[in-house]
Amino acid sequence: MNHAQQLDQAKRCIIKFGLSIFQRGLTGGASANMSIALDHGFVVTPTNSCFGFLEYDDLSVLDAKGDLVSGKPASKEFLLHQCFYQQPSAMRCVLHLHSTYATAVSCLKGLNKSDAIPALTPYLRMRLGAIAMVDYHPPGSSDLVDALKQQAATYRGVLMANHGPIVAADSPEKAMYAMEELEESCKLQLLLGQQQVNYLSQQQVEYLQNAYKGKL
Incomplete structure (x- = not known):
């Protein structure tokens, strides 16, 4: 799996699991955060984001050092x-x-x-x-x-x-x-x-x- 495929899979996974967690009442508001490690970086839920309304392009993509590459700023709790x-x-x-x-x-x-x-x-x-x-x-x-x-x-x-x-x-x-x-x-x-x-x-x-x- 190349980087683009890995990134796409991680983003879709965070949206899917985030929505499931939200719908079952395990989190509310913008209090939760989730990340997935890639071979050369991370995908993270953005700061002040709600698991029930995560958007694909808003998800924070970070490099291996934790610096923002694309998307909104990552949760400070990363x-x-x-x-x-x-x-x-x-x-x-x-x-x-x-x-x-x-x-x-x-x-x-x-x-x-x-x-x-x-x-x-x-x-x-x-x-x-x-x-x-x-x-x-x-x-x-x-x-x-x-x-x-x-x-x-x-x-x-x-x-x-x-x-x-x-x-x-x-x-x-x-x-x-x-x-x-x-x-x-x-x-x-x-x-x-x-x-x-x-x-x-x-x-x-x-x-x-x-x-x-x-x-x-």
Whole structure:
């Protein structure tokens, strides 16, 4: 696939998945952002854009350094996406939402920063692994980028305190499915509240991590 074909495919993919995410109520307004890595650059949702109304020619095309080549200016939160793309792992898509339940959980006190979402079902571990947590910093700030960069080396899913979730995957499909599973896991956590919960055991969690590590 040449660059033009790769670029066209990435743009159409962002529009398709963005609309699906918007229509199912996982994002509203202009709060979300998504990017896809190309062989020699990136396609990114523009700043102040709504996933329900993305336009092909408006999508931000960046070179490998992150400089704008065509389209509207990229979301300022692309700096967060770069934390994952700069890692040795071959991440091809990063998705950041302000989805209701994951953002609500990000506002809770006392979360385990290395395992913020307890293992209620197998599926979050199967699709995304453990979820890290970083302290609150202003959106787009260098402090937030530095905090996220430390976790992106190990985790593919992170909750940013009082802000929301960000996930990375080796394809747009996997990124969307992982974000959906994270949102549903956070919904379960909030629904269960103070109930006595039968969490997966450490042994069960370790089995999932070993069995699905290469498939994430």
